[in-house]
Amino acid sequence: MAFMEPLQNKYSLVKGAARRARQLQSGAPSLGVSNSTKACRVAQDEIRVGKVTYTVQSAPLPTADVPR
Numbered sequence: 001m002a003f004m005e006p007l008q009n010k011y012s013l014v015k016g017a018a019r020r021a022r023q024l025q026s027g028a029p030s031l032g033v034s035n036s037t038k039a040c041r042v043a044q045d046e047i048r049v050g051k052v053t054y055t056v057q058s059a060p061l062p063t064a065d066v067p068r
Contacts, residue, residue: 016054017043 020043024030031051034042046052 013047017047019054020046020052
């Protein structure tokens with residue numbers, strides 16, 4: 001399955017689809033029409049057509065311990 005940009009990489013796509021699939025399994029309504037009833041596939045279809053977007057957050061910067 002080919003996806004268009006602005007996806008960062010396949011890993012971020014999988015993470016976004018997994019989060020959306022968990023939402024669907026918890027009872028969230030589908031945002032589009034899909035040929036599948038499986039939550040993972042429905043989530044991928046929603047991302048592919050642009051109904052669901054997600055952002056990839058960068059890792060937080062470590063904080064320095066400052067002695068008082």
